[in-house]
Amino acid sequence: xxxxxxxxxxxxxxxxxxxxxxxxxxxxxxxxxxxxxxxxxxxxxxxxxxxxxxxxxxxxxxxxxxxxxxxxxxxxxxxxxxxxxxxxxxxxxxxxxxxxxxxxxxxxxxxxxxxxxxxxxxxxxxxxxxxxxxxxxxxxxxxxxxxxxxxxxxxxxxxx
Numbered sequence: 380x381x382x383x384x385x386x387x388x389x390x391x392x393x394x395x396x397x398x399x400x401x402x403x404x405x406x407x408x409x410x411x412x413x414x415x416x417x418x419x420x421x422x423x424x425x426x427x428x429x430x431x432x433x434x435x436x437x438x439x440x441x442x443x444x445x446x447x448x449x450x451x452x453x454x455x456x457x458x459x460x461x462x463x464x465x466x467x468x469x470x471x472x473x474x475x476x477x478x479x480x481x482x483x484x485x486x487x488x489x490x491x492x493x494x495x496x497x498x499x500x501x502x503x504x505x506x507x508x509x510x511x512x513x514x515x516x517x518x519x520x521x522x523x524x525x526x527x528x529x530x531x532x533x534x535x536x537x538x539x
Contacts, residue, residue, distance in 0.1 A: 385421035389414045393530070400526045401519070402479070408446075411526050412439040415533050427536045435529050442525035446518045450486045453514015459490055459507035466493020467511040486511040 392414030399405025415435050419427035454467050470489020474481035490511035494504035 382421050386418055389418035389421060392417060393533075397526060397530070400523050408439050408442040408522060408526055408529075411529055412436060415529065418533075418537075427533065431532065431536045434532060438525050438529050438532075442522045442529075445521040445525065449518025449521060450511050450514040453517065454486075454490045454507050454511040456514070457506045457510025458503065459510060460494055460497040460499065462497035463490040463494035463499075463504070463507040463511075466490050466496070467507075469493075470511075471515075483512060483515060486515055 393411050394414075395405065396407050396410030396412075396414055399407025399410050401407070412435055415427070416432055419429075419432050424432070450467050450471060451464050454463055459467070466489035467486040468489070470485035470487065470492075471482065472485075473489070474483070474485020477485065487508040491504045491508035494507040495501070499507075
């Protein structure tokens with residue numbers, strides 16, 4: 380396959396990955412990284428060095444960690460118990476099957492259910508659920524910001 384074709388495929392994977400930072404069915408940040416790695420490989424790591432790929436990999440790991448931990452930390456920041464944190468995590472997994480609404484409602488409902496199982500009242504359970512929802516939104520924003528930071532580093536490496 381000619382090198383230009385590899386760059387086109389890499390570009391498509393990057394664009395799909397950027398869409399996946401918002402769409403729940405796609406592993407957005409890993410796809411962005413995969414496209415950038417493919418472009419670096421196609422170019423023989425000349426314009427996009429191995430060090431740049433390592434930096435992009437670190438940013439990918441940070442984005443994935445932010446996405447996962449933000450919901451839990453958001454709930455924790457609102458005084459959630461361990462049961463609520465477990466519930467938020469399980470709710471996030473179950474929510475994957477219900478699209479974007481499920482990804483927002485799942486952690487919140489899981490945190491509420493977990494907090495109720497821990498013996499807290501509805502008021503505290505609602506606070507834990509709100510914290511999980513806020514954490515999810517902040518995690519998504521962090522994931523988007525890190526994806527665009529990766530894109531900036533990638534474009535800079537290509538241009539210079």
